Structures are given as C-alpha cells and as structure tokens.
Amino acid sequence: MSGALLNLSGVSLAFAGNTVLQNVDFQVAEGAVVSLIGPNGAGKTSLFNCITGFYKPQSGAITFDGHELLKLRPHRVTASGIARTFQNVRLFREMTVMQNVMSGMHSRTRSGAIAAILRLPSQRAEEAAIRDYCEGCLRFVGVGPEEYDRIATTLAYGHQRRVEIARALATQPKLLLLDEPAAGLNAGEKQDLIALIRRIRDERGISVLLIEHDTGLVMQVSERISVLDHGAMIAEGTAKQIQSNPKVIEAYLGQEDAEAELDF
Amino acid sequence: MSVFDIISHQLVNGLVLGSFYALVALGYTMIFGVIKLLNFAHGDLYMVGGFLGFLSLSAVASVVGSDWPGIFIAMFLSMIAVGCIGVVIERVAYHPMLAAPRLSILITALAVSLVLQNTVLSLTGGQYTAFKTDLGFGGINLGSLFISYNQMVLVATSGVLMIALHLFVTRTQFGRAMRAVSIDMDMSQLLGINVPVIIAVTFFIGSALAAAAGTMAGAYYGSIWYFMGFLIGLKAFTAAVIGGIGSIPGAMLGGLILGLLEAFGTQIPFIGSEWKDVFSFAVLILVLVLKPTGLLGKSEQERM
Numbered sequence: 001m002s003g004a005l006l007n008l009s010g011v012s013l014a015f016a017g018n019t020v021l022q023n024v025d026f027q028v029a030e031g032a033v034v035s036l037i038g039p040n041g042a043g044k045t046s047l048f049n050c051i052t053g054f055y056k057p058q059s060g061a062i063t064f065d066g067h068e069l070l071k072l073r074p075h076r077v078t079a080s081g082i083a084r085t086f087q088n089v090r091l092f093r094e095m096t097v098m099q100n101v102m103s104g105m106h107s108r109t110r111s112g113a114i115a116a117i118l119r120l121p122s123q124r125a126e127e128a129a130i131r132d133y134c135e136g137c138l139r140f141v142g143v144g145p146e147e148y149d150r151i152a153t154t155l156a157y158g159h160q161r162r163v164e165i166a167r168a169l170a171t172q173p174k175l176l177l178l179d180e181p182a183a184g185l186n187a188g189e190k191q192d193l194i195a196l197i198r199r200i201r202d203e204r205g206i207s208v209l210l211i212e213h214d215t216g217l218v219m220q221v222s223e224r225i226s227v228l229d230h231g232a233m234i235a236e237g238t239a240k241q242i243q244s245n246p247k248v249i250e251a252y253l254g255q256e257d258a259e260a261e262l263d264f
Numbered sequence: 265m266s267v268f269d270i271i272s273h274q275l276v277n278g279l280v281l282g283s284f285y286a287l288v289a290l291g292y293t294m295i296f297g298v299i300k301l302l303n304f305a306h307g308d309l310y311m312v313g314g315f316l317g318f319l320s321l322s323a324v325a326s327v328v329g330s331d332w333p334g335i336f337i338a339m340f341l342s343m344i345a346v347g348c349i350g351v352v353i354e355r356v357a358y359h360p361m362l363a364a365p366r367l368s369i370l371i372t373a374l375a376v377s378l379v380l381q382n383t384v385l386s387l388t389g390g391q392y393t394a395f396k397t398d399l400g401f402g403g404i405n406l407g408s409l410f411i412s413y414n415q416m417v418l419v420a421t422s423g424v425l426m427i428a429l430h431l432f433v434t435r436t437q438f439g440r441a442m443r444a445v446s447i448d449m450d451m452s453q454l455l456g457i458n459v460p461v462i463i464a465v466t467f468f469i470g471s472a473l474a475a476a477a478g479t480m481a482g483a484y485y486g487s488i489w490y491f492m493g494f495l496i497g498l499k500a501f502t503a504a505v506i507g508g509i510g511s512i513p514g515a516m517l518g519g520l521i522l523g524l525l526e527a528f529g530t531q532i533p534f535i536g537s538e539w540k541d542v543f544s545f546a547v548l549i550l551v552l553v554l555k556p557t558g559l560l561g562k563s564e565q566e567r568m
Binding site for chain 1: 454
C-alpha cells in the first residue's frame, strides 16, 4: 500500500536484547481512523515512540507523507505533520490553558528570536494570529474562554485531556496519534470523545491513529483495527473481522484477561 | 547620621548590589531551567563580560567618550560577545554531556570555570586592571541622603533588562518554548520545538545578562580582575536558590533581597562588614531549612 499516509515496513526494535517490536508492517490510510489494540506490554506505545522519533528501530522503514521519518529528529517529525497525546496527560505545569496550546504552534511560526526580543510589529501580529488559531482549537475541543487563563493542570481531568488534544491540533498535524485517550474518562465523556475523534477527521481532515483498551470505543470509532501481541502484528481488519479472529481471542485469553474477550 | 539616613543609604547600596546579583542569578536560573545544570562557570562569564566591556570601551572611547553612552555601547558589544561565548561553551562542553549523569556535567562546569579564570589570569598576569571611565560624581540630595547618578543609571538599566527579559519569556513564542523545555523537554520536541536552539538561545541570553552586570560593575567599581566572578557566582547562585531555582521572577527577587540583606548586614551592631558573606550564606541556609524550594519555587507535585 504505497498510497498510505503512514507506512511502517519491517520495523524491529529491541532493548538490550529484549525484542519489543518484530518485523512490524502497518499502514494508516489518508483520512482513516485506525486503532491499535493488544494486551498490556504488546509494544503499542513503543510503536508510537518509533513513529515520533524517540526510539530508533534497529531495522525497517517508516514513511509519512513523503518523509523518511527515521532520518528526522523528533521536532522535525512534528513539523512534518504528526502530533501525539499521552496516556497520562502531559500538559505543561504552571502554564495556563492558552499558553499550553500556543506552545504547540512553535513549528508553524516564523518570527525569529531577534524579532521576538525587539517585539517588532510583525512579531506582535504573528502573536495575535497564533492566539486566534489556538482559540479555534480550544473551541473545537469544547474548552470555553473562561478556562483559557487557568493553570492547565488545575482543570478537571476530562478537560485536561481536551486541552492536550487542542495543543496537538495546534501543531497542525495531518495525523494525530492518541495514546489511550479514554483512560480515566466516564461513560459520558467517552461518548464526547468518540464524537470529537469523528469531528477531527471529518471537519479537519486529520487522520487518527489511536491506542485504546476500551474495546467498545474502538469498535465504534475505528474503520480498521490492528492487533499487536508480543511485538508482532497478529491481525488487521475491520471490527467484525477482528472480533471473530481466533488469534486475537487467543492473545487476549492467554493473558488471563478474559474480560477483554467478553467485551467483543 | 540618623537611623533614617543609615537605612536609606543602605537601601541604595543594597539596590545596586542586588541589581548585579539579580542579573547574574537570572542566567543561573534560566540555564538550570532548561538543562538542570548548575553552571558554576556563570560567575566567570560575568568576569569575562567585565573584561570585554573594558576592551570595547577602550575601542569606542575615542569616538563616543567613556561616559554612560560609551559604557552602554561597550556593554552591548560585551553582551553580544559573551552571549556567543556562552553558546560555544554549551555546544563544546555541556552538550556532549547532557545524557551523562548530573554529576559529570557539574564537574564539567567547574572545569569551564577554571579554563575561563586561568585564560584571563594568563592574559592579565593576575593584576587588577583599572576600568577607566569619565563617570562623574554628580548626584542628587534627598535631605541628607545622596544618590549618585551612576547608581540611578545602573539600577534603571538593570530594571530595563529584567523587564525586557520578562516580556520576552511571557509574551513570545520563543519565551513560551523556553518555559516548555524547562518543564518537559521530550514533550516540547513532540510539539515541534527545536530543543537545541532553545538551549542555545537560553545560554546566549543568560550569558549576555552576566556580561551586562560585569561591564556595569567594572565601570562602577573602577577595576576588574580575573577572580572577580568567583564570589558573585556563589552569591548569584545563593540568590537564585533563595528565589527558587528555575524561577525567573524568583532570581530577580532573590538577587534584590540578597543585595539588601548584605547592605543592611554591614550595619548590625558588633558584626562588621567583613562578616557580610557569612551573613548572606547564613540566609541561604535559613531559606533552605524553612522553604527548600525557595521563595517563588514550586514544589514538585507527583500525580497519582
């Protein structure tokens, strides 16, 4: 599938002899919502870290939108159009909601340090444009103006997650990686999240790749699902195909987490 | 002299001293913020700033004179030069050590300090160099209190530099990126922030502020020597810790507080001015005991 937005081929990663990913082939098509599932320790987050340039796989290739990602440093990966969020929300402590989101615009701004020090008119204008754009991102995820100047980490947990997504959107990505976005959310918040993920794709044209344990959410929101187990891709397909795949059932049952199987 | 005279006189002295401490402490705290390094060579950048300010003034004095306009030009040139030296030090000495244990990079900083001191020592022969200026002795009298114009210019210049820094850090994309890097370096990279560039800019600004203080101190006290950075480095470190290391407003506050405490410390009965260093380090110990994170420092909060 050479037309894929994101394409991993033969990616293998090991730490001190322990295999984390073995020969992983994986694609995300342009405009798709794809989920990556698998038992704990399967290597899902490691796969994200390879994509964003924090881990360097020993072999394989990762291409994204015409870029060879493995040759890029992490901040260039972001500039090429990939953004991510974390399992545990990683907002900047001590910064306000607005400052957090504005920090996501760094690779999209031009004014250099000199213009910033001198506070040239062009820099002020850009600063205002950045703020406008970030307000748009916050509005999009449903965070209101009354929360812009609050210290981000004092917000309710569900709202912190939204701010984190807004900050990722501020980097103007083509692909958004969400690492367990539903963790710690209640049922209502999960429904809101599903709607938000759909709007991110439909209204902003951003492809979404998510790691998620909540199988119900995964089944509802994703068009394609890939299953990772012990660092190897064991299945790929639609929700229906995955539900009836014996390898998948075995992977989850073998891990004494029978509940996961019941959810299917 | 009345008690009021002593108080107001020491207030002015303390502000001058505090301005120097604050400018140097800012660099300490900013560098600690981005790479968690106590840059023990920072006081020596203040010293190098004094010397380069002196050389710059010698070069421009014939054109603009060596009163405040000349000193400002010299200070500006010295800030640029020392800023660049700071960036080179970071690239050559600290950058390769970033992944190493903290202790290794701390020892590297001590080595950089020795290299700077000994370079200037061998160039000057360890002699005091007279920092000649045409600064006048004028001033204004407020009652019995005399404030020299030099003191006013010095405190005002420091204030302007600090306000500029504050605006830069709080109102610009670069400043935000700097704070982002100091809070979470990995996350910053994921937001497209070029971390090595931010670190370089931080070293440039921190070193330039030390150079500004060094040039002004040289001009104000009238002499410079290779060892002048040692004690102020320790004092600025103390000021940064008192204010809360990593906090920019904290460094400003810590510097001013330390300057004022030292000035007033000389007036305590039975304790002569030779005890003022003991006094300021005793204050450091007191703050560390009562509020280990410093006055404006935030405690690390672990999330459940």
